Amino acid sequence: MRNDNEPLQARVEPVSSWSKVWLVPMVALGIGIWMVYLELSQQGPMITIEFQSAEGLEAGKTRIKTRDVDVGTVKEIKLAPGSEGVLVTARMSQEAESLLTEDASFWVVSPKVSLSGVSGLSTLLSGAYIELSPGSSGQTATQFRGLDDPPLTPAGAPGLHLTLSSGEEFAFSEGDPIIYKGLTVGKFENVYFNYAERMVYYNAFIHAPYHLLITRNTRFWNASGIKLDLGAEGISMHTGTLQTLLTNGVTFGVPDHLPAGDMITERSFFHIYPNAEKASAPHREFSQDYLVLMEDSVKGLQVGAPVEHRGLVIGEVLAVNMPMQDMPAFLDRSYHIPVLLALYPGEMGLKDSTEGREQLTTQMDNWISQGLRATLSMGNLLTGKQFVDLQYHPRLAPEQLVSLSDYRVIPTIPGDFSQLTQKLTALLDKFNDLPLEQLSTDTGQMMNSANNTMEGLQTTLSKLNSLLTDVEDKQLINQLTHTLAGLEGLSADYASDSTGYGELRQMMRRFEQTMLQLQPLLQQLNQNPNRLIFGGAVKEREPQAKGNSND
Amino acid sequence: MTRCWTGLLLLALAGCGSAPPSLEYYLLDNTGAAQALPVNANRTAVSLLPLLLPDYLRQDGLVMQVAPHKLHVSRRHLWAQSLASSLSMALLRDVNGSDSQYVLRNLAEPGTAEAPYQLKVQILHLLIDQQSNIQLEARYWLLDSNESKTLRTGAVQSSLPLEEDGYGHAVAKMREAVAILSRDIQAQLSTLETSGQGL
Known part of the structure; x- marks a missing residue:
């Protein structure tokens, strides 16, 4: 039992060092740290790409893609030191880290229309993006130099790289096709002019599996435009593809008189012949x-x-x-x-x-x-x-x-033409030796004589013609005179005061009287045909004096 | 038997005997009333163009109306001369009978084609109507030969009652009706004379 006089002893308990309330911010902090870690752990490396210009690029929006998959985003765009280009800083995804080798290529994809084709139409709505072409090198890098144009041949594409040369005036450009039997099997990648040799070299790429067609004896020749052949069988026209009509192009083959030869496995040099005939012509080393x-x-x-x-x-x-x-x-x-x-x-x-x-x-x-x-x-x-x-x-x-x-x-x-000229000259000399002046004089005299004779003949014919005309006219006039005399006699016989006219008129008058006398009879017969036999009194209405009329 | 057949034949022949129809011919212009034309060499000639007649007058029978829109053409009472010639002669006689400045000449007369005036007459009706009247309806035109211009026009419609029976009296009344037409033409010619349009 507790004594009341005893002072109460407070129970002292140790004060808690932290409140449970602090758990909330601690948990939030932990979550934040975890999110930052997660974000940082998923981020890829930051790379820098140098381009000639930043046309179509926009910081925070432009994506970096490879095979149409987003692998990064442009974070910053700034001018390069010396204003020789722009530096594009981009954050890549973690998965793309392995693609960032030192031979990787970057280029801007935007809409392009050229004779070789149309590309990048999808970026009309989505906007330009940067395409990443992974390299094959094992050395990673974060500094890259962007390409002005997309590479015609992706790095690592199966095929064969060639170098073609031409001393002709025709020139090919990047993207021009290499055709084999009408099929485009490769393209010109770039053009290089050798100032020392004054020759144009073209780097070209033949896609697999057509690179197997390239052998040591393969000849390349120009297949641009339209080729017209005028032969004994008529005119024949040869063309390449539609693209070679608009641009240029080469084709290749092995001449018939040569074997196929060994297959080419590494970059080799070939000459571009102007046409198929020259390409297939045998090459002679000794002369x-x-x-x-x-x-x-x-x-x-x-x-x-x-x-x-x-x-x-x-x-x-x-x-x-x-x-x-x-x-x-x-x-x-x-x-x-x-x-x-x-x-x-x-x-x-x-x-x-x-x-x-x-x-x-x-x-x-x-x-x-x-x-x-x-x-x-x-x-x-x-x-x-x-x-x-x-x-x-x-x-x-x-x-x-x-x-x-x-x-x-x-x-x-002397040649054929010279011989022809000599013969022609000799012939002209013979002509010159001819007595043309005397011949001309004789001909002139003969022509004068003939002219006189023709004039005399013409005069005689004119007289004969007039004589015949007179004879015909006289005969015609005599006939006309006789005819008119006959007509005159006939008209005199029937003139108004002639006997014939009087007789004719008298006869007509008698005929008219006879017809007048016959008219009542004809009318009567018309109305009563039997009256001619049986007769009968004809009763006809007659006019009556005014007042006596029954009407 | 033979006698019977002979008798029948004689009877048939007797039946064939018939009196010929008696025909009467009439002349519009009475030749008995002819009188000498006064001689006046200074008279201006007016050529009478051929008369225009209705179709029912272009035949010889006299025409009488027996009902509205119905005519009877006599088969026994005939014109002795064509009505166009008779009417022309009557007009010439009537117009030239007066001592006028103008003389009407038939177009068939020599020298008439050069006459300065022409008279064109159209007879619309000349018949005996259902009420025993002589109906004459005519129109005429006085033309200038040179200018082919109509100088005067006139129209006559006369109705003369028949006072006696028979076609002879009717023809006489028709002649009187023509005389009325002639006097009207004379009157128009006199207006030409008075208005000074004559030569």
């Missing part, structure tokens, strides 16, 4: 040069013109009016125009080798001594192009073999 000294005009003879024998091409023209020593002055009358030819042993049934070239040299010496002559012939009457024709002329006197500046000289004779 022997000859010289011809032309007396005729070489107008229309160009470098590359064929050298033919009986219609077959056995060489080509290497140079026209080649500068040479030991030649008279250009304006000297004895100056002959030197034309350098190259004859291919491979085109003449010999081996395309040094041995074949030696055989060609020996054979040519024999052929020249047996009457082989070079002449200029007209290859095309429309264009005036000429070629060198080698023909045998056994009737000509044999000539000695001559060499000039280490070139064997093939003797020449």
Whole structure:
């Protein structure tokens, strides 16, 4: 029992160090930290891409995509130091981190319309975005340089990269197609001009599986526009695809006379020939040069013109009016125009080798001594192009073999056109020798005589004509006179005061009287036909005096 | 038997005997009343153009109206001359009988084509009507030959009662009706004379 006098002792309890209320902000803080962690843990790296311009890009809105999947967002756009471009800072997603290799490509996708096609139409509504093309390198990076245009060939695409060259004036541009049998199997990727070689090189890509068609013996040739062939079978027209009609394009193939060859597995160089014929022409490595000294005009003879024998091409023209020593002055009358030819042993049934070239040299010496002559012939009457024709002329006197500046000289004779000109000149000379003035005088005299004779004949014919006309007129007048006299007599017989007229009128009057007398009878018969037989009194109404009328 | 047939034949022949129809011919212009035309060389000629007659008068029988819109053409009482000629002669006689400045000439007369005036007459009706009257209805035009211009026009409609029976009296009344028409034409010609349109 408790004593009341005892003072009460307060029970002292220790004060709690924190309130339970603090649990709420603690939990909120924990959640916040967890969210920040979660956000940071899901974020990918921040990358920077340098573009030439920020056209179509907008911070906070423009997306970065690969294969149409969002992998990042543009966070900031600012000018690059030196104002040489813009720096686009973007936050990538965590999944895209592995795609950010140092050879990854970025470009802006926006609507584009070109001869090669239309692309990026979907961005008309959604706005431009940045396309990421993952690279194949294992080295990651955060600094990239954006492409001005999308790459024609995605990195790592299966196929074959080629380098094509062309010395022709035609030029191809990026995106032009490479066609095989009408099918687009590749594209030109970019153009590079080599200033040292003055050649244009084109990097091209052949898509798989068509890259298997490219072999060592493959030839490329131009397939742009329309090609018209005028042959013995008429006019034929060849075209590529519609795209090659609008732009340019090349096609390729293996010449018929060559095997397919080994397959190409790495970047190789190929030449672009102007057309299929030149592409399929056999390539001759060995040739022997000859010289011809032309007396005729070489107008229309160009470098590359064929050298033919009986219609077959056995060489080509290497140079026209080649500068040479030991030649008279250009304006000297004895100056002959030197034309350098190259004859291919491979085109003449010999081996395309040094041995074949030696055989060609020996054979040519024999052929020249047996009457082989070079002449200029007209290859095309429309264009005036000429070629060198080698023909045998056994009737000509044999000539000695001559060499000039280490070139064997093939003797020449005047060409067809020159021969034609000579014959025409000779014919004109014969015409000039004719006594044309005397002939003209004699002809003039003969024409005068003939003219006089014709005038006399014309006068005689005129007189004869007038005589015949007079005779006809007299006969006609006599006949007309007789006819008029007859008509006059006839009219006199029936004139108003003539006897015939009086008789005719009297007869008509009698006829009229007779008809008047017959009229009552006819009326009576019309009304009562039996009255002619049976008779009967005719009772007819008669007028009555006024007042006596019954009406 | 033979006698019977002969008797029948004689009876048939007797039945065929008939009196011919008695025809009466009438002349409109009474030749007995002809009188000499006064000679006046200075009279102006007026050519009478052919008369225009209705179709029912272009025949020889005299016409009598027996009912409204119904005519009877006599088969026994005939005109001895065509009515157009008779009317022309009557007009010539009546108009030229007076001592007028103008002389009416038939177009068939020589020199009439050059007459300065022309008279064109159209007879609309000339018949015996149902009330025993002679009805004459006519129109006429006085024309200038040179200018083909109508100078005067006139119309006459006369009705003369028959005082006796028979077609002869009716023809005489028709002649009186024509005389009335002639006097009207004379009156119009006199107005030409007085208005100074004559030569």
